[in-house]
Amino acid sequence: MHEEASTEKAAALIRSCWEETGRSEGLTLHSDNGGPMKGATMMVMLQWLGIAPSFSRPRVSDDNPFSESLFRTLKYRPSFPDKPFSSLEEARSWVVSFVGWYNSLHRHSAIRFVTPDDRHLGREAQLLARRHHVYQRARHRHPER
Template sequence: MKAKLEQLGIIASYSRSAVSNDNAFSESLFGSMKTRKQYPRQGFRDIEEAREWVLSFVYWYNNEHRHSGIKYVTPAQRHQGIDGDILAKRKEVYRVAKLTFPERWNTRDTRDWDYEDEIVFNPVKENKANSSEKNGQVA
């Protein structure tokens, strides 16, 4: 198996049990698949049905699913580089809406639609324990 992976140019990943961040991308994808309403809880009849379902899921995920981690554009829009225009238009719609109906937002800001050149997958959230360790302090 290892030789075949190497022949195909695939780097094997051996995650530790119960440590999902070793394979964060795979874990996230499987989570997205399993939480879809259309996920076949009863299983697949055969390998062909499984392949068809996965192909339809991948199409949906890449072309229809607006992903929260990339500011509610589709992965295809992000990959094609058209997300910047989409986000600029959304930002303008929200700006006009807030001016027109300020009571809707009260003092809150609108959603941040600024384009980000780099997106971090599963960013680490700073907490007191982490910042203390960075400063050489132990809680």
Template sequence: MVSHKENAALAQQLFQEAVDRYGIPQGALTLHQDRGSPMIARSYLDLMGELGVTCSHSRPRVSNDNPFSESQFKTSKYQPDYPGRFESIVHARQWYRAYVDWYNLQHPHSGRAGFTPEQVFTGRYREIAEVRQRALDDSFEAHPERFLRGRPKVAMPPASVSINPVQPDDDDPAPYSVVNFPTLAAASGSATKSTLIFNDLSESG
């Protein structure tokens, strides 16, 4: 979302649309974000509770608690055609629409073992990995002497990624059912074990 302003109402609109678009089930999502005013507004946290989304927040005054989001900002700003300054909000939306399509659909990422975000998100990476593995197997059969470590194996994306993971506690039968910092969701007892993703609206303008 690219907007002239940032507020809790826009944040609610964005995540309601995302949950509806991708069919996110209740209790399946943990959202990591900074502590900007829209992200801690009661109306926003109430909606997250209604959607079954557990909220995790960066620590106060810790700029690197959302490294994936910050890394994505750097990727966008280091693009060869990044304009530096946008002429208008229409210009910004046009540029970011093309950038997001490229980032999701074409950009192989080292942290995802050379797969694109779309391939990992949809599960298509498994089919692609099979094609890559066949190519490696053919190369190995033709020239095994080139592979000093034996038969090569296709690297796969990590099964899970977390930010400031909660350490296991022997006294807690479900140690990962809590978030790092108290939120309305956690306080109400609705925090659940879930996949950790990130989002950051601090530069949505």
């Protein structure tokens, strides 16, 4: 989080994420049509990393339902402040806490009620198999339900 948006900062973030995952094959970055995302620095970085750019259609606010869903979840969290942050550090701290919760604790309905970390780290299949086993046992014990 920065006080201003820039194509250099956006490109640095994408490169940092790419380095952390070590994967670019088949990746697409979908974004709005803002200057930082369409700037030359960002486009060169995406090309260098082998990431395909994708942009929302002009004046179509819901072209990226995943981002829109994330922002809705963020805005409706009970901990979302009702007053502006008093400092950049306070805003960063709140966002770090939210992202930790969103990725590690929040079970997402669109991915079968596992967390993004569960899916990204390959724990999803084991969790779903264990859940299925619990359901089958419950069904066997109480077939009338």
